[in-house]
Amino acid sequence: MPSDRRIVLSSDHAAIALRQAIARHIGAQGWEVVDLGPTTPESTHYPAHGEAAARAVAAGDCALGIILCGTGQGIMMAANKIRGIRCGVCADPFSARMIRQHNDANMLALGARVVGEGLALDIVDAFLNAAFEGGRHAIRVDMISALES
Ligand code: RB5
Numbered sequence: 001m002p003s004d005r006r007i008v009l010s011s012d013h014a015a016i017a018l019r020q021a022i023a024r025h026i027g028a029q030g031w032e033v034v035d036l037g038p039t040t041p042e043s044t045h046y047p048a049h050g051e052a053a054a055r056a057v058a059a060g061d062c063a064l065g066i067i068l069c070g071t072g073q074g075i076m077m078a079a080n081k082i083r084g085i086r087c088g089v090c091a092d093p094f095s096a097r098m099i100r101q102h103n104d105a106n107m108l109a110l111g112a113r114v115v116g117e118g119l120a121l122d123i124v125d126a127f128l129n130a131a132f133e134g135g136r137h138a139i140r141v142d143m144i145s146a147l148e149s
């Protein structure tokens with residue numbers, strides 16, 4: 001049974017430093033971080049990194065995921081192609097809290113060329129400290145899931 005405090009991180013080359021800062025930040029909070037890299041700055045392809053992290057979440061190996069590229073948009077699009085993944089790009093803490101509370105997001109995407117480190121860490125904290133509210137929102141999330149079949 002995977003821990004509900006186990007979280008996967010991945011990025012492309014555009015977001016290595018921010019991904020590593022997030023890993024340190026949430027590791028210090030007690031999260032078990034599975035960092036899929038990359039660690040070297042060669043140009044790479046965000047769909048592969050989004051897929052790898054999304055598969056770890058979809059398989060239940062990690063409870064949540066945080067993925068990054070230059071804008072957050074491309075890697076989010078890739079992750080959302082994996083069945084069971086609900087990933088949103090956020091550039092503010094309010095949206096990050098709401099995608100957990102209302103959309104039951106299991107992944108957060110960030111753009112390293114959009115947000116600075118301080119704001120990114122606030123966004124991450126808002127995401128991780130929020131919980132799905134269920135109720136009427138569960139009906140809507142179930143409707144999203146139904147679109148996968
Ligand atoms: C890489 O240059 C860039 O396209 C990528 O990091 C991301 O922003 C794509 O959505």
